[in-house]
Amino acid sequence: MGCGASNNDVATSPTHAFSFATSPNTKMTNANTSHVTNIPTTNTTKILIASHTTQQTISERLRQGLVDQDLSCYLLNENTPQSLSARANVIQWCDVFIVVISRLYQRTPFCMEVLNYAKDLHKPIISILAETTFRPYGALGAISASAIRSIVLNNDTSFIHAVSEITNSARNVVANNKNAAKVMDLSEMNDNHTISTFPQGSSTCTVLICTTDDGNVVGQLVYESLTSTQSSVIVENLLKPNATCSVAKCTVFVPILTPQLEQTSLCRAAFEQARLLSKPIIPVIAIKKWRPEGWLGLIIAGRVFFRIFDQETAYKPFYDSNCITDLRVAIETACQPVPSETEREKIEKNALQKELEECKSKLSRWPPKRKSRVIDSMKARQPVRIQLQEPHADAYFDHTHHSITRMTFRAPPSIVDQYGLPKRRPLDCMISYQWNKQDLVREIYEDFHMRNVQTWFDIWGAMQGSTNDAMATGVECAKVMLVFLSKEYIESTNCQLEFRYAVYRGKAFVILRTEPNILMEQWMLEAIQGFPQYDVYSYNVLEQPINGVPMIDVIVQAVRNLAQVQPPDPVDDCSAELFELRSLLDDARDALSAKTGVARYKTCTRCGQQYDDYSKDGCKKHSAYFLGGGGGLLEDQWVCCRQQTADSPGCMPCEHIDQPRAFVEDPHYGTSTWKPA
Structure with a gap:
């Protein structure tokens, strides 16, 4: 995925923060913080523990x-x-x-938005793995993989260890942090909902x-670009007198x-209601060199957003598209009805129940002997390394470059479904690069x-919904990471x-160094050791040929x-009930x-x-013949x-087979194929 330098422009020093000092034996709750006596201090380490309510006891x-x-904890x-x-402020405070x-944290948008915001603010993150049969995936998996510490909780001893590890890590972070935040009193945090006084508008529309x-x-x-394809679009200026939304x-x-x-308080109230009603939100940033912070930064954390400042930036060509066209495509996708997770899982549950009944009728013992599903989430998967043959060509083997567009060829395979939600399909590789190298990446x-x-890579509208989820899904689907290494990438x-x-x-790597003298940390060098690298x-x-073969x-x-x-990389992206089935x-x-x-x-x-x-997919065959x-x-x-x-290896997806195969020559044409293919 392309990683833009602009993503590093997020403020690392929050504009507002809170200090909530406690004595060692003070019990804290999130309610009624205004009644807690504050002890002035500037050295207290501030910890925010985020969880789903089902894990509240652990928290x-x-x-x-x-x-x-x-x-200090919140x-x-x-x-x-x-x-x-309040949610944005407490993240800035910590x-x-x-x-x-947990599974439910992974599947709850209001939980994931705060994690994405903490990542955007470059907060040191410690991950606590509370379910021994669950390996996080998507944005949660990616962000937790970069945590400064990961801890598994499975007994009382692990709790004691967790407290010790968190304490030491947190104090080290504070000791090394030279950018002290402006501190305010946490008891002053305003958690008032504005929706009760929200001036509801009466206009029904597809796009607001x-x-x-x-x-x-x-x-x-934006309005003018949408009215050609959307019949129901309205614009509301929330600063007008007596404005409604x-x-x-x-x-x-x-x-x-x-x-x-x-x-504008009315704007914040509009966002509050959009979140509660699960409305698709597609943000457009309209001011150059500006990025939202606070509550608005929380809203767009991890979301795909568009930068449109004027007519020029709206219609400036970007390969075979432009920003306003990509925005329109994203809006049209979001307009499609999205089934709930419960609705999407219901079909599979019914099918599984039917198969289980069939198995039950054939077995004398039910339930069958159960295997342990406990996984070691702390342990990274390992890729398979192989010795690649030296390239060699005895005859003419040239290279001709072809430019492609969405008008003439298919775009990169989508890893979102028709609702813009992550989906999984096997990929040979995912391109990982920094945006400054996009021209080179596109040609390759x-x-x-x-x-x-x-x-797969991230142009032509493949990025929808959550950028972190889209990136993580691409990694999970790919067998190989094709990394365009540069100083900006590092x-x-x-x-x-x-x-x-x-x-x-546990992905394999192919490294393309796009410039000389790139310094890498030891862990990166170890990860790519034994994999092919090219300048x-x-x-x-x-x-240019390498032993007669174009590079x-x-x-x-x-x-x-x-x-x-590379072995399959299964992802447990389902509810606990479906996982059990x-x-x-x-x-x-x-x-x-x-x-x-x-x-x-x-x-x-x-x-x-x-x-x-039951798992025949994942193989590949050749779609044409062998010449020579x-x-x-x-x-x-x-x-x-x-x-x-x-x-x-084949080049067209197909099912696995176990039949004997033979390489057969066609004497009439001098070509050969495998039977079966």
């Missing part, structure tokens, strides 16, 4: 242990505090942000554009973000596309987040060969295999991976993907 116990160590969950300002990881005076021009630009009656909420909007993506490599917080998560998920300072280098083909073949040997069915299938004496798992004769009859048999004018190669050997 309370951690808090008490930390208070006993003279640390608890935050999806319900408390309620107002956006020195260290602790997240208690909300603005203030300093965003009117941009609001009108129709956010409750819209499908998609498009706020035009400006300093004036940030300071085009070459990968022409060679049928399933590659310095980018988001690129580092992406790279760390790839290491945690690609300009696109022209890719046309671009050497890189492509390295990606393919590494991708083929999946696990029970898996155990029932094992029991049926043991009863019948028929091995459940087979070895694919095409790729060598293990599979069963040696001695010709042209280098032997598969026509579909330019690979040079008959047994090279």
